[in-house]
Amino acid sequence: MSEPTQIGLGESRGGSAPSLNLLTDQTDLSTAADWFALLKPRVMTLVVFTGWIGLAVAPGHLHPVLAFTAILCIAVAAGASGAINMWYDRDIDSVMRRTQNRPIPAGRIAPGEALGYGITLAAFAVVVMALATNVVAAAVLAFSILFYVFVYTMWLKRRTPQNIVIGGAAGAFPPVIGWAAVTGGFDMMPLLMFAIVFFWTPPHFWSLSLFAHADYARAGVPMLPVVAGARHTRVQVVLYTLLLVPLTLVPWAMGLAGMVYGLAALVLGLGFIVCAVRVLRDSQDPQGISLTGDAPARAAFKYSILYLFVLFASLAVDRFVG
Amino acid sequence: MVDAPEMLPPLSRDESRAIGRRRRGRNWLMFATLIALVGLFYAITLVKISQGTMKF
Numbered sequence: 001m002s003e004p005t006q007i008g009l010g011e012s013r014g015g016s017a018p019s020l021n022l023l024t025d026q027t028d029l030s031t032a033a034d035w036f037a038l039l040k041p042r043v044m045t046l047v048v049f050t051g052w053i054g055l056a057v058a059p060g061h062l063h064p065v066l067a068f069t070a071i072l073c074i075a076v077a078a079g080a081s082g083a084i085n086m087w088y089d090r091d092i093d094s095v096m097r098r099t100q101n102r103p104i105p106a107g108r109i110a111p112g113e114a115l116g117y118g119i120t121l122a123a124f125a126v127v128v129m130a131l132a133t134n135v136v137a138a139a140v141l142a143f144s145i146l147f148y149v150f151v152y153t154m155w156l157k158r159r160t161p162q163n164i165v166i167g168g169a170a171g172a173f174p175p176v177i178g179w180a181a182v183t184g185g186f187d188m189m190p191l192l193m194f195a196i197v198f199f200w201t202p203p204h205f206w207s208l209s210l211f212a213h214a215d216y217a218r219a220g221v222p223m224l225p226v227v228a229g230a231r232h233t234r235v236q237v238v239l240y241t242l243l244l245v246p247l248t249l250v251p252w253a254m255g256l257a258g259m260v261y262g263l264a265a266l267v268l269g270l271g272f273i274v275c276a277v278r279v280l281r282d283s284q285d286p287q288g289i290s291l292t293g294d295a296p297a298r299a300a301f302k303y304s305i306l307y308l309f310v311l312f313a314s315l316a317v318d319r320f321v322g
Numbered sequence: 323m324v325d326a327p328e329m330l331p332p333l334s335r336d337e338s339r340a341i342g343r344r345r346r347g348r349n350w351l352m353f354a355t356l357i358a359l360v361g362l363f364y365a366i367t368l369v370k371i372s373q374g375t376m377k378f
Contacts, residue, residue, distance in 0.1 A: 028341045032351040063373065065365045072362075132366050 034103040038086055038114055039079030039121075046308065047078040047174045050197060053312040054178025054190060057319045062133070062182045069132040070181040074174050077125035077141050081148040081170070083118030087111050088153050092219035098212060129181070137180040144173035158220070161227040168201030169194075175312075189256050193312075196248055200308055202240040203276060206233050207301040210279070211294035231288030234280045237300065241276040245269030248311060257318050264314035268307050275300040 051074040055067055062070070086093065086104055094105035103109040122145050130138035152167030175193035180186065206224055209216060210233055213225040225233045248269055252262030278296040285291060333341070 028344060030348070031344050032347045035348070035351070063369045065369045069362065069366060 029108040038083040040082030048075045051174035051178040054175030056316045058179040058182035060182045073125040073129040080118045080121035085153045087115040096215040133181040134184045161224040164205040172197035199244040203237045204304040207297045210297035238276045261314045261318040275303045
């Protein structure tokens with residue numbers, strides 16, 4: 001585990017009184033907030049929300065205590081995946097401006113301790129999910145953790161610009177897990193929710209990478225703007241948004257969701273298409289680099305978060321109102 | 323000859339206090355987490371027993 005960094009016994013540097021300095025290691029530099037930051041709480045918010053919607057719209061009833069436990073397990077599993085991801089990506093995190101103050105690259109938490117923390121939390125989440133709900137939900141939860149760690153983090157992220165397309169599946173599992181926690185199985189609706197999050201991920205992340213590509217380039221991460229250029233990325237943002245919007249209407253068209261959801265999906269989808277087209281038509285130089293500081297891409301990124309929240313919330317509203 | 327281990331200067335009083343503060347923060351977090359877990363497992367057990375789904 002962590003290496004000792006300070007061993008001292010005797011006169012302190014700051015005063016005349018002798019002080020006994022016990023063995024201190026790297027862990028002593030960390031605060032409780034650092035350990036919480038390892039769980040990527042901002043990413044966790046969306047995961048918890050979509051997981052809760054999967055649980056809320058599923059047919060059947062789960063006792064509130066067990067429902068809370070299921071959501072907690074989804075949150076902890078997402079956090080555990082984030083901690084393991086930070087352990088593996090500590091080398092590139094240290095060169096990216098956005099991530100260099102994370103607890104591991106900043107030297108406040110030892111890499112091995114972060115890994116142990118992540119594995120422990122992941123095991124805890126899967127076991128408690130199985131005990132509180134059912135084995136199917138626990139198995140999907142375990143698969144989502146393994147997918148995020150091995151397929152996205154270790155395999156795809158540094159190898160292909162399609163990293164977030166395939167890796168995005170990891171973030172699409174929570175509504176399926178929530179549904180399985182209630183029903184013990186799958187159906188068309190959770191698969192559609194999975195597909196919606198899956199197709200939402202590329203325009204969301206590529207909007208981000210359009211204005212954060214310098215960081216990715218410095219770290220050697222082959223995000224689409226780094227490998228194929230900003231112009232190509234803008235086209236891809238529009239194409240995936242055009243795929244996403246009709247897909248979000250399928251639950252309503254199949255009668256799996258009502259008018260509240262259908263209307264929300266249509267209005268929100270049109271808004272997303274407008275944002276994506278603005279990204280495409282942003283003032284650019286011949287290389288496709290924005291001349292507006294990527295203002296449309298920033299707006300599209302923010303809108304995409306609001307879009308998913310409101311879209312999934314409308315599913316729950318539809319279930320309880322309809 | 324084996325080199326003597328490098329001795330680092332001792333911590334100042336402020337550094338020691340800062341480390342103590344961080345340790346206490348982590349310990350309180352651990353305490354709260356453990357208490358919450360006890361409560362959670364107690365609640366899960368009660369629900370499972372009341373639903374008759376607890377297998378002994």
